[in-house]
Structures are given as structure tokens and as C-alpha cells.
Amino acid sequence: REWTMKTSIVFLLCISVFPGFSQGRVVGEDETGFAECNVFFPGQVPPEGFTEPFHVKICQQYNKEPRFATLYSTKDKIPLYSAFKYTKPAQNKEENWLVEPQIDDPENDLHEMVHEADIVGTVANLGANQALTSDYVGSGYERGLLNPSLLNEEDFQMATYTLTNAVPLSPSLSKSWHRDIVRVVEQALVPHCSKKDHLYLLAGAIPSSVQVKGKVSVPDTLWLAACCDAPGGWSLGLVKKMNDENSLADLMVGELEKQLLAGVHLFKGNCGGDNQSQEKTEAILQAVGQIRSGEQVGTSDNEEAKGSGLVRRVAAIIATPFIKLLELLIYVFVELVKFVFYFLWLVIKRVGGTVLDGVYSLWNGVVSYLKAITMVLISIPYDVGRVIVNIFLGFLQIVQDVASLTYRILRIPVGFVLHLAAFPYHSICAIPSVLKDVATGIGGTFSLVIDATATLLHGFYYLAGYIVKRFVPKGSSDD
Numbered sequence: 001r002e003w004t005m006k007t008s009i010v011f012l013l014c015i016s017v018f019p020g021f022s023q024g025r026v027v028g029e030d031e032t033g034f035a036e037c038n039v040f041f042p043g044q045v046p047p048e049g050f051t052e053p054f055h056v057k058i059c060q061q062y063n064k065e066p067r068f069a070t071l072y073s074t075k076d077k078i079p080l081y082s083a084f085k086y087t088k089p090a091q092n093k094e095e096n097w098l099v100e101p102q103i104d105d106p107e108n109d110l111h112e113m114v115h116e117a118d119i120v121g122t123v124a125n126l127g128a129n130q131a132l133t134s135d136y137v138g139s140g141y142e143r144g145l146l147n148p149s150l151l152n153e154e155d156f157q158m159a160t161y162t163l164t165n166a167v168p169l170s171p172s173l174s175k176s177w178h179r180d181i182v183r184v185v186e187q188a189l190v191p192h193c194s195k196k197d198h199l200y201l202l203a204g205a206i207p208s209s210v211q212v213k214g215k216v217s218v219p220d221t222l223w224l225a226a227c228c229d230a231p232g233g234w235s236l237g238l239v240k241k242m243n244d245e246n247s248l249a250d251l252m253v254g255e256l257e258k259q260l261l262a263g264v265h266l267f268k269g270n271c272g273g274d275n276q277s278q279e280k281t282e283a284i285l286q287a288v289g290q291i292r293s294g295e296q297v298g299t300s301d302n303e304e305a306k307g308s309g310l311v312r313r314v315a316a317i318i319a320t321p322f323i324k325l326l327e328l329l330i331y332v333f334v335e336l337v338k339f340v341f342y343f344l345w346l347v348i349k350r351v352g353g354t355v356l357d358g359v360y361s362l363w364n365g366v367v368s369y370l371k372a373i374t375m376v377l378i379s380i381p382y383d384v385g386r387v388i389v390n391i392f393l394g395f396l397q398i399v400q401d402v403a404s405l406t407y408r409i410l411r412i413p414v415g416f417v418l419h420l421a422a423f424p425y426h427s428i429c430a431i432p433s434v435l436k437d438v439a440t441g442i443g444g445t446f447s448l449v450i451d452a453t454a455t456l457l458h459g460f461y462y463l464a465g466y467i468v469k470r471f472v473p474k475g476s477s478d479d
Contacts, residue, residue, distance in 0.1 A: 026103065027057035034059050037069035040083040042200050042229040042267050047071075049264030050080060056103060056129075060113075060159050067159035068147050073207065074103060074129035076217035078167045081204030082147040086185055086196060087156050097143070098162045103130045113162055120342050131163050131216045137331045139212045144169030146203040146222075148178045151185055167205045168218045173245040177222055180248050180291070184224070184238060188287035192280050193228035200227040202266055206259070208242070218242070223260075225253055227271035234280050235271035238288070248292045250285055 027035050037059035038044035046057075046069070054075040060068050060082075068084035098113035105124040116133055119126065126132070136143055143166035149157045169177065185201065193199045201224065208220035224238040237256030239249045253271065257264050 025059045025061060026100065026106070027059055033057075034069040034083075037066045037083075039066065040069045040085055040200065042198075042227050042271055043269075045268040046083070047081070047202070047264060047266045049261050055080065058100060058103075058164055060162065060165065062155045062159035065155065067152075067156045068165075070146075070164050072100075072103065072130070072164050073217075076207040077129070077131040077135075077215055078205060078207060078217055078219065079146055079165055080207075081202050082165050083200070083202050084147045084152070084156075086151055086190060086199050086201060087153045095161050096158065097133060099126075099132065100130060100162070100164050101126075103164070104128050113164075116338075118341065118345070120338060120345070122345070131166070133163070133334070135213055135216050136168065137334065138327055139168070140170065141168035141212055141218070142171050142174045143167075144174040144177060146205060147201075148181055148203075150178060150182050151201075167222075168212045168216055170245075173242065176245045177240060180240065181224055181238075183291050184248075184288055185226075187291060188284050189226050189228070189236070191287075192234070192284050193230060194232065195228075195230040198228060198230040198233075200229060200267070200271075201225070202227075204260075221259070223256060225256055225266050227253075227267045229271060232277045232280060233271060234276040234284065235267055236281070236284060236288075248288070250288050 025035075027033075027037075032038070033041070033044070033046045034057050038046065041047075050071055052073075052075075054073055056072045056074055058070040058072055059066055060070055068082055070082045071080045072078075073080050097116075099116045099119075100113050101108050101119055101123045104126050108123055116126075127135075143163065145160050145165055146167060147160050147165050149160045152160055181203065189199060190196055204223050204225075205219035206221040206223070207217035210218040212218060220242055222240045222242070225235070226237075227233070227235045235253045237251045237253045239247075239251065239256065239259070241247050253266055257266055
């Protein structure tokens, strides 16, 4: 755990030096809607009815600003829809594809989209819940953007190049889809919305059972829902089937919702619903019809041109192996670049870990040294105070001993004087007691003499009586 934290710190320090880093924050379950990306929905209310546990809300950001919102399916590994606003058309820029680490590893410390090669080995289960670049290599499918880059400018356009905004499309279908959507938005929708910044767009895909490399679902249908949330507003839906790249059917938003999941509502209040302007609706549908008709004519001309060129067919057959070889070389080059980045990342981890360990050990030593010095400095006034208290207590003990010795020395003569002074008093006071004791003694002696004399006489009398009875014969009665 500690090593992971250290490597994450090193990685964040490395990426922090690159300005304009693209971010795609996974919205928490405790947040309302798409959090700060709710601004891409009419009334800031996202579509309702997409409630599966594998649906993940992503607020796509760039340069710390929200650019569009995406509902991603971790089951199908494709976005179900991307919500955005029309800014203005822009030229193609260099593609810079990114992935979202938190979709595969919600516990990681990366809260922004990064290049796939930069996080190999650092994000757990990378690719388990989302598509990766390697899933498209050699598959015959392109990474088709739901939110087209050509409808965005500058930072908004850079933010669209994320795999969470891409679905597998054949090269021809991808070209047809982006061409049709860009023309419909710019030529049919924008001119009929009085406030262009109130034109809300939802571009989505309906997954099919077909999968790329057994992992990424290929869409069965692509759709676009538009809402002009302004006075005289309106809403419109467009559908393109995968089995007919030239198709582009227009329909009401309510009809489009029936083709999606049960209970789905794309726009709050149906964005005008039945109250929308019939005149504007007809004008929009007419413009869409013109665009659709023009595409079909152009496609027919192209097919005739292809059919008339046998040389092109032969060239295509000859070029196919070289194209496959080129794809293989590109794949090998990509894997080699990934390996190089991974090797460099390991080196950075090792070096960074060693440096961090050294810094950590140095920090612990400095903290221990400062702690010891602090304890010594704190103990100095304590020891000084304790010595002062002991000196004071010793002084008090000396004073007590001197006082005790002085008391004992002075007690001898003072006691003698007191006893000598009290002798006459005690002698005079004792005379009555002595006379009383003498009288009591004389009376006792006299009484003792009387008792002794009486006892002696009584003894002689008893002895005489006994002798008379013993030795003098008793006389007869006649005598």
C-alpha cells in the first residue's frame, strides 16, 4: 500500500508539468445528475430511464472546464450517449486518445483521463470495464466519435478524443455518420434555433450482440436528438442504421424514445413537444430531406464511378496485403511504444522509489533529531526548577533542625527553674494531705491494737474453756 502511494505521487508529479491535461471525472452516486456537466442538458435535467448498475456517468473536462457529458456502459464498453452543445465548426486537429482510469479501478488516485501507455501496470484491471486502443487495432473498425470533433472548437474539440466517447464503426460508416451529423446540425438545426447556445444535442448508440474481439459491442443503431430550448423551441430525432450507412431517418423525439430502453425520456418536458412551431419543424425536416437527398445522389455517383473502374478493383486487391502489413507494423510499433513507456515507467518507479525512500529516511532522522533537541531544551528549565525547589526545601529543613535543637537546649534550664519555683507551692499544699494521712494512720493503728487485743482475749477464753471440758471430770447430779 505504501509503495502504491509513493508511485502514485511520483506519477502525479510527472503529469502535473503538462498544461492542458484532459480530465474526465466519474460522477459519484451521491451527486445530482452529471454534477457540473448538467449544463449540457435542457433545464440541467439529464435523460431519465438509464438506471442499469453498469451505467457510469462521466463529466468530460479539459483544462479544468466541463466540455460535455457521457453515459458509459461498462457492460458493452461503449458510450450510450454523449450530451453537448454546438459551439462552432472547426478544423480537424491531431487526435490524442485518452482512457478513464476510474472506470476500471475506482479506488485509484487518478481523477483525470490519461494516455493508455502512461498507466499500464499502475491501474488495476485496466480494460475490464472500458475499451482500449488495442481492442480496435486490426479489427477493421474505427473509433467513431458520438460527439463529433468537427462540431467543436479548441478545448471542446480536444476533449472529444477519449475512448469513452467512441464506438466501433466501419471506416465508411464512420465517415458517413460524421458527415451527415455535421451537415444536419450546421445547415438544418442551427439556423432554426434563435439562441444557438440553447441548442442541446444528444448523440447516442444502441448496442448490438456483435462484439469486437469478444469485448466491445458494435452499435446496431446510431441516433441524434436535438432540442432548441428557446422561444418557439422544437425537438427532433435522427436515426442511422448500421446495415445501411446511407440511411438517415428523421422522427419525433417521442418515437425515438420508444426505440431506446423502456421508460426513457430524453428531454425535460419533451422540449416543446406538441406545442412546437409547425412552420419551423417543416423547415427543419425540409432541410434534412435536402441533405439526405444530396447524400444519396452523391453516393450513387460514387458507386457508378467505382463500378466503371476495373483498374481500381485490381489495385485494391493488390493493395490489401500491403494495407494489412501496414496495420501489422502499426500494431507492432504501438506495442513497442507501449513497452518502451512501460520500461521507462518501471525505471521512474525504481528511481522515484529510491529517492522517496531516501527523503523519507532523511525526514525521519531530522524529525528524531529535532525531537531529541526539543526534549533536552524542555528538560533544562524543569531540572533548574527542581534544583531550586530542593535547595529551598533543604534550607527549610536546616531552619527546622536549628529551631528544634534550640528548643531542646533551652528546655533543660527553663524546666529546672519552673520545678524549683513550684517546689514551695507543692510543699505547702501537701501539708494538709500529710496530716490527714498521719491521722488516718494513728486511728488505724489504735483500731488495729483494739482488734488484736479482743482477738487474743477471745482466744484465751476459748482455750481455757476447751481445757476445762477436756481434763476436769463432770460431776454427778448427786454431788
